[in-house]
Amino acid sequence: MRALTWHGKHDVRVDTVDDPEILNPRDAIIKITSTAICGSDLHLYDGYIPTMKAGDILGHEFMGEVVETGPGSTLVKGQRVVVPFTIACGSCYHCGKHQYSACDNGNPADNQDIGMELYGQPMSGLFGYSHLTGGYAGGQAEYVRVPFSDVGPIVVPEGLDDDEVLFLSDILPTGWQAAENADIEPGDIVAVWGCGPVGLFAVQSAFLMGAARVIAIDHFPRRLELARRFGAETINFEESKTYEALMEMTGGIGPDAVIDAVGLEAHGFFVDNVVDQIKASLMLGTDRIHSIRQAIVACRKGGRVSMPAVYGGIVDKFPLGAFMEKGLTLKTGQTSVQHYMPGLLNAIVEGKIDTTFLISHRMSLEDAPKGYRMFHDNQNEVTKVVLKPGFTETAVAAE
Amino acid sequence: MATVNDDAPPTTSKSREMRDAALQTFTETRRDTLLGRTVTINRPRAELYAYWRDFARLPTFMDNVERVDVLSPTRSHWVVKAPGGRTVEWDALVTEEKEGEMIAWASTEDADVPNSGRIEFRDAGDRGTIVTATIVYDPPAGVVGRLIAKMFQREPAIQARRDLRRFKQLMETGEVATSSRTRAQMHEEAA
Numbered sequence A: 001m002r003a004l005t006w007h008g009k010h011d012v013r014v015d016t017v018d019d020p021e022i023l024n025p026r027d028a029i030i031k032i033t034s035t036a037i038c039g040s041d042l043h044l045y046d047g048y049i050p051t052m053k054a055g056d057i058l059g060h061e062f063m064g065e066v067v068e069t070g071p072g073s074t075l076v077k078g079q080r081v082v083v084p085f086t087i088a089c090g091s092c093y094h095c096g097k098h099q100y101s102a103c104d105n106g107n108p109a110d111n112q113d114i115g116m117e118l119y120g121q122p123m124s125g126l127f128g129y130s131h132l133t134g135g136y137a138g139g140q141a142e143y144v145r146v147p148f149s150d151v152g153p154i155v156v157p158e159g160l161d162d163d164e165v166l167f168l169s170d171i172l173p174t175g176w177q178a179a180e181n182a183d184i185e186p187g188d189i190v191a192v193w194g195c196g197p198v199g200l201f202a203v204q205s206a207f208l209m210g211a212a213r214v215i216a217i218d219h220f221p222r223r224l225e226l227a228r229r230f231g232a233e234t235i236n237f238e239e240s241k242t243y244e245a246l247m248e249m250t251g252g253i254g255p256d257a258v259i260d261a262v263g264l265e266a267h268g269f270f271v272d273n274v275v276d277q278i279k280a281s282l283m284l285g286t287d288r289i290h291s292i293r294q295a296i297v298a299c300r301k302g303g304r305v306s307m308p309a310v311y312g313g314i315v316d317k318f319p320l321g322a323f324m325e326k327g328l329t330l331k332t333g334q335t336s337v338q339h340y341m342p343g344l345l346n347a348i349v350e351g352k353i354d355t356t357f358l359i360s361h362r363m364s365l366e367d368a369p370k371g372y373r374m375f376h377d378n379q380n381e382v383t384k385v386v387l388k389p390g391f392t393e394t395a396v397a398a399e
Numbered sequence B: 001m002a003t004v005n006d007d008a009p010p011t012t013s014k015s016r017e018m019r020d021a022a023l024q025t026f027t028e029t030r031r032d033t034l035l036g037r038t039v040t041i042n043r044p045r046a047e048l049y050a051y052w053r054d055f056a057r058l059p060t061f062m063d064n065v066e067r068v069d070v071l072s073p074t075r076s077h078w079v080v081k082a083p084g085g086r087t088v089e090w091d092a093l094v095t096e097e098k099e100g101e102m103i104a105w106a107s108t109e110d111a112d113v114p115n116s117g118r119i120e121f122r123d124a125g126d127r128g129t130i131v132t133a134t135i136v137y138d139p140p141a142g143v144v145g146r147l148i149a150k151m152f153q154r155e156p157a158i159q160a161r162r163d164l165r166r167f168k169q170l171m172e173t174g175e176v177a178t179s180s181r182t183r184a185q186m187h188e189e190a191a
C-alpha cells in the first residue's frame, strides 16, 4: 500500500510499504477514505517529538471502511467508521473511568519504559505519534490496523459525508474537552489562545457550554475571521498587546477561564519566546511556552486554565508564583476521544456544531508531502488539509 | 521490614542492610540481588492466580521464556531463550503456596541461573488485584554470567516490569498489545 512516512525534520515521503494485517483478536483493518493533517503532526514534522524512527507512518485523524475483522471485533465489513486517535482497551481501571487517553494497555509493554522514565508513568497508545506512545502506524495511508476495534471506532450513520464526521477522530473532541476542562459557568468570559482547529472548536464548544463571551487570540487574519464567524471577539497579537487588551476587554478583571490551544511551537517575537528559541537550539530546554505563560498571567484570580495544547518536556520560567497566588486550577491531557464521540456525533447530526468550515484543502494521499509543507508554511490560508487516498486530482482548494 | 516511620517495601530501600535482611527471608541459598515489581490488574484475584499457577501458560506473556514443562504439581522445567537461537534450561520447585494468594519458587541446586522468588496476589477492591513479583537472583559473573546477562538482554528488573505489564494486558484485554503492522514484523520483534 501507499503511506506517508516520516524520515526526519521536514522530510516526509509517500512510500510503498507492506499492507497491515490482523494480529490480535480485537483488531480490524480499515481502508482509509479521509485522513487529516493535524497541528500535532507539525510537531513531528518540525522534529520536536523524540523517539521517531525513519519510516514511521504518520496520521492520527482518519476514517474509512472496515475491510477485515479479527474474531474479537464487533465491527462488520463494509461499515464506515471514524477512529479515535487514542488507542484504549475499554477494560482497564482508567478506561472504566472514561479516562481513555490514560489507558494502561494500549501501549505495548516494551514501549512503556520511555514514558516511565520521562513522566513517571507510561503513556497510552496513540496512532502515528512516535514510539513514546506506542509506535503504531498511522492512518495517512491506504490501510491501517486498528487495535481494540470493538471499543474505539464509531459507526457513521447514513447520509453523513466524510468531511462532516472526520474531525470526531481528534480535534472536535479536543476542542470540546478543552472547553469542558475550563469548567465554564454561565456568563463567563473565556479567552482562547490559538485559532487553529483546536482553538476554533474550543470557541464553538465554549459558547455551547454557556460562555457569555469568548475572546480568541491569534495573528492569522483568516483564522481570526473564522473565530468571529462563531461569535468570538478577537485579538490579533501582532497588532495589540494581548494581556493589556484582555484586561481592558474584561473590565480589569481578566478572563474567568483561559484555554491554551497553541502548544509548544508558539509563534511571535516576544522576549521570553526568543529566549526559549535560543535555549531550544542549544538543546537547553525543549518546549517554548509563551502562550501558556501569558494565559496564566492574564487569567482572573480563582480562574481556570485549560491546556489542550501539547507539551513534551521540561520548561522553565513557568509562572508558578502567579499560578499559586491567584489560586488557579489547571486541567490538561490528551483527549479521551472515545468518551466524547457519541455525544458529538449527535451534535453534528442535529446541526449544533459546524465542522466542514475548517477544511481549506483536499488533496490526494500522493500529495501529502506538499500538504505538510503548505500547512507548515502558510497557516493563514491553510486551516486544515484533508487527504483522500481515493482522490485523483491534485490540491483542490475548498470553496 | 521498614522502620517505624517508613512503610515502603524493603525492595525499595536505600539501605543495603534492609535489603539483605529481606533477602534472608527468602531462601536458604545466599543470593545477591532482590527486586520487586507491582502491578494492579482489573480482574478477580482467583482468576489471576489460576492463570499464573498453570506454569505452562507463562510464556504467553513472558517474552524470553520459550517453554515451561510441568513435571509435577511442584516441579517444572524451564526453557529460556539465549542468544544465537540457543536456550538455557533449569528446573524450578514450588517452595510454598497459598491458594489464591501466593506462589514461591526456587530453582534447583544445579541451575545455571539460580533464581527464586514469589508472586503475591492481594485484593484491591474496585481496582481488582494487586500483583507483586519479588525475584532474587545472582548477578551474572564469569562465562555463564555473561551468557545470562545477554540472555536477559535487558536488566532483569526491566524484564520483570515488562512481563507484568503483558500479564496485565492479557488478563484485562484478552491480548498482548503490539504496534507491529504485519506478522513478519511481529515475529522479528519477538526474536
Ligand SMILES: NC(=O)c1ccc[n+]([C@@H]2O[C@H](COP(=O)([O-])OP(=O)(O)OC[C@H]3O[C@@H](n4cnc5c(N)ncnc54)[C@H](O)[C@@H]3O)[C@@H](O)[C@H]2O)c1
Binding pocket: A038, A039, A040, A041, A042, A043, A170, A171, A174, A193, A194, A195, A196, A197, A198, A199, A217, A218, A219, A220, A223, A237, A261, A262, A263, A264, A265, A266, A267, A268, A290, A291, A307, A308, A309, A310, A333, A334, A335, A379
Ligand atoms: N490534547 C490533545 O489531545 C490534542 C489533540 C490535538 C491537538 N492538540 C494540540 O493542540 C494544539 C493546537 O492544535 P491545532 O491543530 O489547532 O494547531 P495549529 O498549529 O493549527 O494552531 C495553532 C494556532 O496558534 C496560533 N499561535 C501561535 N502562537 C501564538 C501565540 N503566542 N498566541 C496566540 N496564538 C498563537 C497559530 O498562529 C495557530 O493559528 C497543538 O499543540 C496540538 O498539538 C492536542
Ligand SMILES: [Zn+2]
Binding pocket: A038, A039, A040, A041, A060, A061, A085, A170, A171
Ligand atoms: Zn490531531
Ligand SMILES: [Zn+2]
Binding pocket: A088, A089, A090, A091, A092, A093, A094, A095, A102, A103, A104, A105, A106
Ligand atoms: Zn484501557
